[in-house]
Amino acid sequence: MEQATFETNIEDVKPPATSVGVIGWVKQNLFxxxxxxxLTIFTFVVLWKIVPPFFRWAFIDSVWNTTGQACRHAAGACWSIVSANYRFIIFGFYPYDQQWRPFLAMMILFGLLFYSRNRKHWKKSLGYAWILGLFTMGLLMKGGLxxxxxxETTKWGGLPxxxxxxxxxxxxxxxxxxxxxxxxxxxxPAIKVLCILYIELIRGVPLISLLFMSSIIFPLFLPEGITIxxxxxxxxxxxLFTAAYIAEVVRGGLQAMSRGQYEAAESLGLNYYLTMRLVILPQALKIVIPPTVSILISAFKDTSLVVIIALWDLLKTTQSVLSNPEWMGFSREAYIFIAIFYFLGCFSMxxxxxxxxxxxSAGEESR
Amino acid sequence: MAISNQISVPEKVPFWLDPKKRAIIYQIAVMAMIGLLGYYLVSNTIFNLKKQHIATGFSFLHKESSFEIGESLISYSAASSYGRALLVGALNTLKVSFIGIIFTIILGTIIGVARLSSNWLVSKLAAIYIEVMQDIPVLLQLFFWYAIFYEGLPPPRQALCPIKGLFLCNRGVAFTVPAPHPAYKYMLLALLGAGVLVFFIRRWAKRRQEKTGEFFPVFKVSTALVLGMPFAVWLAFGAPTKMDVPRLVGFNFKGGMTLSPEFIALLLGLVLYTAAFVAEVVRAGIQSVGKGQREAAMSIGLRPPLVLNLVILPQALRVIIPPLTSQMLNLTKNSSLAVAIGFPDFVSVANTTINQTGQAVEGVALIMAVYLIFSLSTSAFMNWYNKKVKLVER
Incomplete structure (x- = not known):
């Protein structure tokens, strides 16, 4: 045996077919x-039971562009609920002939977000672009100029x-x-205690209790005649809710700063504001970008809770379509449609x- | 500038440049502002409440509630007081959270381990599950499961029956449970007794091993106790085997145990959503224990179960438990979304109470207080646990 290996040129010997290529990969990763x-065989069987029927339901047997009545005879998914109502689901009660305005506002938002993706574009001018953009979006939505x-803001709804x-x-x-x-x-001490109280209080209660507070109690707080x-x-x-969570994340970043940073800033003669603004925060906020984004993701998802206090967000417009007798019973299709929206938003974030x-982290290593 | 001033004239610093005095002034100013704001809001609220003739105080808790609650762990009727209705809601919240937490930990651990599996297919499926579930709002998931139940399942008369004694229909899930018998109460007591015994045996065995080095098979003995004691009680009561099978009476199932579609949708949504987060926590915890730890443990001759028990788990758990607890707390807080699908949890009952009595301030305050109690007790537990498992550095 050993003799043989020595005699043949090592370069000429090919690895066995079972350890390279597709077969090799399958053997190494699945079997x-x-x-x-x-486990692999079991998973395949389960997938075989689920995926083809779902595919059949969603694509082959489905109907895409019919009335609700026609949908009831279809064997598969009724995507018509989306194609027939997408304008209402996305824009809510916004006047039909004015819906290009929220559409344009959303396009501006997406454009700004897309442009901000690149870190090279993070300059002061981008900040101005955002302020201008937000202002334009507000103007487009509200009108009047x-x-x-x-x-009216009561007509705002859906995705915008x-x-x-x-x-x-x-x-x-x-x-x-x-x-x-x-x-x-x-x-x-007084400021510290206040902030701790605020943060812990807010983090201890569900968002829905704050929303109830805003919708039922807040009007009582205001003097007579003033409504918001x-x-x-x-x-x-x-x-108020999101700020408490962001505070905790930022605190993590502040705690990670070494004493030396504070002392160095002090020895330069910087006061508290300048120390924070020029030395501590730029470093601390950079460390906590990943957890901050996950807070932002959950805040984005949490906006769906406003449905409970009857604001017409994406979820509420969908539910209102579903309560229409013509489209009753096609919740799965409608919910899958808006789940895709949320998924795309969160996934890209x-x-x-x-x-x-x-x-x-690459920048950190090269230093 | 300020510094040069201080150095040149150390005796006479004007009070607005003295950091100590300035700090006090800042604090007084902030407190005064908050105090004024608070006073303004409270006085406005009292004025508005008076004007709208809304009562204040918690005396409404003793009044008759006159609304029904679909499911309750304690006896309740429309004639009961608001206080009792709120208690029913709080117990329902605890029930769904408790059951949800158990299932979430099981499912989350399975998915987290699957994510680390060397099997490509399993690992990728787990990754897809985690990503998709984390990226869809839990409220949408609740609505989705509720809709599946409500629209996807047949009415009780054509209920699906996948296993004998289990019925699925749009009124909920009915399944067979053992018929009530006094034996079960004593079996539960026996189980509790076994738990206490196991606790003491473990302590005793650990002490003995530290003193004498003798090993005591704690795991085998405790398994035997936990399984054996209730079984012995069951035999002592003549081994009752009568089952309570749900039967279709009129338009609904009678007998057995029925879970409402609201409860199941809530449980399913919360568990599937939170499990994705728990899976990430578990994965991070397992990955935090270095490969060298396992190899070192094997090289000193520990058998695989002992490696897991004495080396891997204590280290992984230290990383896993804190974020796991906060996920459990999230699940409890998210259970308040029950109000959207009509499960009578605490928020839902409190909401009804607010609508009937108009006492919104008290109602929302109660909601906040109850959830604060949950989260403060959890964080108290966390602090205790963190102290217990903190690295003992020598």
Whole structure:
């Protein structure tokens, strides 16, 4: 045996067919050992039971563009509920002939988000672009200037509302969260206690209790005659809620800063504000980007809770379509449709956070 | 500037440049502002409440509630008080959270381990599950499962019967349970007794091993006790085997045990959603224990179960338990979404109470207080646990 291996040229010997190529991969990744083989076969059987029937239901037997009556005779999914009602699901009660406005606003938002993806574009001008963009979006939604017909906020709904609550919620919650985190680390006892109380209180209760508070109790807080519209109240509740979670994440970053950083800043003669602004926060906030993004993702998902206080977000418009007798009973299709929206939003955020994390840690190593 | 001033004239620092005095002024200013804001809001609220003739205080808790609650762990009727209705809601929240937590930990651990499997297919499926479930709002998932139940399943008369004694229909799930018998109460007591015994045996065995080095088969003995004691009680009561099978009476099932579609949709949604997060926690925990730990343990001659028990688990659990607890707390808080699908949890009952009495401030305060109690007790437990498992550095 050994003799033979020595005689043939080692370069000429090919690895056995079972350890390279497709077969080799399959053997190594699916059938290494009896336990894994059983697991693989079992999983295949389960997938075979689930995937083809689902595929059949969703694509082969499904109907795409019919009335609700025709749907009831179809064997598969009734995607017609989406194709017949997509304008209402996405835009809610926004006047039909004005729906290009929220559409344009969303396009501006997506464009800005897409442009901000690249870290090279993170400059001051991008900040101005965002401010201008948010202002334009608000103007497009609300109208009343430049010949745009004013649209009441009570008519806002669907996807623009979901995005509005998330984007404004996140942009306002972030600075508030940073301030709360700084307050919690403060040396002034009264401020520290206040911040701890706030953070722990908010983190201890479900968002829905804050939403109830905003919709039922908040009007009682205001003096007679002053009312604040419902969307803004829900928005405030979402901001207050998210800020407490962001504060905890930022606190983690602040704790990771070594004493030397503070001492170095002090020895340069920087005061508290400048120390934080120039030395501590830039470093601390950078460390906590990944957990911050996961907070943002859950805040985006949590905006769906406004359905409970009867705001017309994406989920509520869908439910309203489902309560129409013509489309009753096709909840699965409708819910899958909006689940795709949420999935795309969250998935791109988490993907982006992973990419950013990699870039940042690479920058750390090259130093 | 400020510094040069301080150095040159150390005696006479104006009070607005003295950091100590300035700190006090800041704090007083902040407290005064918050106090004023609080006073303004409270006075407005009291004024508005008076104007709308809404009563204040918690006396409504003793009044008759006059609404029905679908499912309850304690006896309740429309004639009971609001206080009792809220208690029913709180118990329902605890019930769904407790059962949900057990299932979540089991499912999450399975998926987390599957994510680390060397089997490509299993690992990728687990990854897809985690990504998809984390990216869809839990409320949407609840609505989805509720809709599946409500629209996908047949009415009771054509109920599906996948296994004998188990019925699935749009009124819920009915399944066979053992018929009531006094033996079961005593079996439960025996099980509790066995648990206490096991606790003491473990302590005794550990002490003895530390003193004398003699090994006591704790695991075998405790398994025998936990299984054997209730079994012995069951035999002592003449081994009752009568079962309570659900039967179709009129339009619904009678007998056996029935779970409502609301409860199942809530449980399913919460468990499937939270399990994705728990899976990530478990994966991170297992990965945090270095490969060298296992190899070192094997090389000193420990058998695989002991490697797991004495080396891997204690280290992995230290990483797993804190985020796991916060996931469990999240599950409990998310159970408040029950109000959206009509399961009578605490928030749902409190919401009904608010609508009937108009006492919103008290109602929301109660909701917040109950959830704060849950989360504060959990974090108290966490602190205790963290202290217990903290690395003892020598």
């Amino acid at each position: 290494n050992g009896w336990l894994n083989s059983i 430049f010949g745009l017909v004013p649209v 509302l979901t995005l509005l609550l998330s984007v404004f919620g996140l942009t306002a919650a972030y600075p508030l969260g940073v301030v709360l985190a700084l307050g919690r680390r403060s040396k002034l 519209n419902k969307i803004l109240r829900a928005q405030v509740a979402i901001i 988490s993907n982006y956070s992973r990419k950013l994390e990699k870039e940042l």
